[in-house]
Amino acid sequence: MVIKRIDKKQVKIGMFVEGIEGPWQDDPAVGRRFTVKNAKQLSAIVNGEISGVFINTALGTNAPDTGVDGAVPKTIRTASKEDKSRVAQKISAQADEAKSLIEGVFDGRDIAIDAFAPLADDIGRAMDENPGLYIGISRLRSRDTATFVHSLSVAALLTHFARSLEMDEAVVQQLCIAGILHDVGKLSIPREVLHKQGPLTAEERLYVEQHPELGYKILQKQSDMPELVLDICRYHHERIDGRGYPQGLSGAQISPEVRMSTICDVFDALTSARSYKKGWSSQQALSWMMDREGQFDRTLLRRFILSLDTDMTKGLL
Structure with a gap:
């Protein structure tokens, strides 16, 4: 299907x-x-x-690959310089907005959840209009903006994934906001550790693995933060087989929404270019993820792959 x-x-x-x-x-x-x-x-x-x-499309006529305005969506390979520049500028502006909101939460300001709605809506529109180009451009990120553009990409992928599963639009928006905020705890990690180009030491890895719990404690102080956003922040590094962190949850202890966020988070991390690494292709990343026995919900992972196949694969593979 x-x-x-x-x-x-x-x-x-x-x-x-x-x-x-x-x-x-x-x-x-x-x-x-x-x-x-x-x-x-x-x-x-x-x-x-x-x-x-x-x-x-398996049971009826397919639709032409057009955007919401009737124009053929462009991929990162086929888009003009003007299209790429326009999307890059949009992502840069969104990253600035995400940075302001995330740092505001990190600094302890009580920012209402409604403050995230315009950014979430903007991401949703971008994924409606040209998902392949948006995700393709967001893969190219500088060291300084890596954390915030990664958050945008996870939010965009979660939005797209949730819509492909026909989830309620109010839940879709919460998932988008969760994607924006899921790594807020990383702001507690020293930059020299967070952006280290070589392998982390055992001590540094333990430090980095504290970021979900640190982020959860930061978000918990916000007066109207949805439980869904809190759960995704705290548990997006848990694994189905119980070998994740910070609490070693397994199986039914991990909600479907958290499982979705884990898939989107890892997929974006694998396919994104950084100053110290070249991003994998979608095929490489998805093949690796399918081979990771016990790490992901395999049913949801297959649904995620199908969601990419519908209108994003051309821009990603």
Whole structure:
């Protein structure tokens, strides 16, 4: 099954609808999942108060690879210099905003969760418009912005992944915010350790492995921080087999949302270029992740791969 999110204006007769984003009353005659068979059904979708449609391309007609404005989405390979520059500028501005918010939380300012909503919405729009180019450009990051652009990338991947799973949009926004904040504890780690180009010593690794718990304690002080955001910050380095940190949780002790964040976090870390390493290709990263027995939820990892295949793979492979 290949699920693809499209704008309602892209829906055509012959497409198989897996889900609808926004207010929608199911037709008892066709059910919640259905093939668009006539103009009446098509009109109800196009003219309804909905924001998006999830189609199953294995069961019905596929949609052309177009963005929400009808333009063909560009990949990092096919985009013009102007497109790349525009997206790079957007990411730079978002990184500055993320830096301001994250450092504000780290410094102890009580920043309302609503303050993150505009950035989360902006990331969501960028992933709607051109996910491959956005993620492709975000892979190229400087030493100074690495932590904050990584947070943006994890937030973007989580947003895309959650939408492919047809999760409620309010949960999608919380996941995006969790991605932005998941590494806030790293601000407690000395820069010379955090950005060390060679292997870490055993003592340095123990130091770095404190960052989820440190981040959790920082976020816990915020008055309205959602439990979902707290859990992802604290547990995104846990493993299904219990060999993760900081608490060595395993199996059902780790929520699906935390498992999703772990996949997105590792995928971005593996595929991103740093001053001291070249990023892996998506194929290399996903192959390595599939071979890591016990580290990831394999069902969710397969769903993550499918979410990339729907409209991001061309920009990533």
